[in-house]
Amino acid sequence: MEQLLRRQKHIIDVAYSTAQELVWAGKHEEARPAALHALRFSIEVYGPDSLQLVPAYLLLAEASAGAGHLPEASKYLSQAEWLILRAPDCSAAVQYKLHRSLGLFCAAKGDLERALYHLANDVTSTWHSFLLKSLRAQQQVLKSRPETSLFTEDRAPREEPMTEAQQVEGIRVLSAILDIREQAPTQQPGETARVLHALAMLHYLLMDIPKAQELGLKAFELVKQLPQQELLEPLGHLLKLMNVEPSSPE
Template sequence: MSEAVFPLANPKQTKKLCEICQKPAHLQCTRCRVTFYCDVTHQQADWNSIHEKVCELMISIRTPAPFCSFKAERDIYQMQTLKRLEHLRELAHATAKNWVSEGKYSEAVPAAQLVLRCAIDIYGPEALELVPAYLLLAEVSIGLGSLSQAENCLSQAEWMVRKNPGCSRTVLHLLHRTLGRLCSAKEDYSSALLHFANDVYYSSEEFGLDSLVTAGGYFLMANVFMKQEKTDISNSLYEEVTRTWHAHLSQLMESYSQKEHESAQYFGECDFLISIQMNQSKAR
């Protein structure tokens, strides 16, 4: 899966860096040959996290662009590359979130790092669109207990949000939710509750009071109150979360039952028509 990097095979003034730690690389992936690592440990970590899924896609993205004498051809190639990068970013983001949902934060790190690199390549190093990538890395760092790393990521995210006062409520709710998680991990419960309150405010503005997204903010607030041994408040918030989920699941079941009924009715009508056709055929 990996082989040594030969410096003489690379163009002058180019350095191959490790995909994980950005230190000088000594190995490269034998499949795509455009991804490099400092050692086998980082190569294996990247493969297990995300690279196995995106190895072939990396070839078309990282292979140097062919010479094009016409600007129109260069523009088309650049547009295709951006589309591939966006697809890669979405795939890496979904993969990282899956690892996080399973509580496998170490496995999520390479995928989350790839999300940030793709976002930088697409939007530039100071764009507001980088905020979700930094928040994802912060969430992973909190899960690993690397709170200083999480603070660095959140500082970058906050700085970008402050530079863009007109950013969406979705971004603001995600920012405050992640800040609340960091404060909770640091046992700064007062600050955590403040951030979770802002999270609930922005998520309710964007998605509605009865949305599952808003319920997530209530749930996190309830956890903090539980840690403070304020069980009356936490229980009331848990009840609100339960009510929201019950309503959501009931609606899903009702929709499913209705579709199942419509499907059964449809197939019943089909059987009826088929029987008519068969009887007509026999009559002939």
């Protein structure tokens, strides 16, 4: 029985990882069978009412929505939400994943107001703070080793480098929020600038400098028009790191 349980958990891991990689690659229809296998074995191992099923339900919902099967995606999201609501001790990380999935689903349906509710400002703030710390950590490394630069192969890694999953997550979530912010009937330029800044930092850390420059300049120009300009200094610093001289605020 122990060997069987280990094998089943291994199958869950393989099926989930395969489905996740296919979703990241935009192959949503191909991801659905693998995600479904992950769910079926999760039910068999953990039972139908376990929080351990939530990741598989959310992955199935994302794959289904990406493949255009919105009713199915809605069903899987409802199952995940029900499991979370029944667990008062559910972790913040699991709740974040649910709201992230609900937000992306609502965005896919064109329901921007509900999408913003689920992808609320604190999601943006969490990523913004995390990326600011990552950028500062990288700069500390470069200062301590002046012979290195962002592009040298032997540069020291950041203390807590982002995993591939975090990189994909950040780009997908922040890009979705930016699209929603820019399409919303009621514009909030301060929040839009914060998302742009976060995305610019993320692309800089991933060494996609042209994209980071484009987003950083766009954020800088937006912040210059705001009465509160607390983002000007960190944005200006980021642009200077990329050898871009922003124009002075009026």
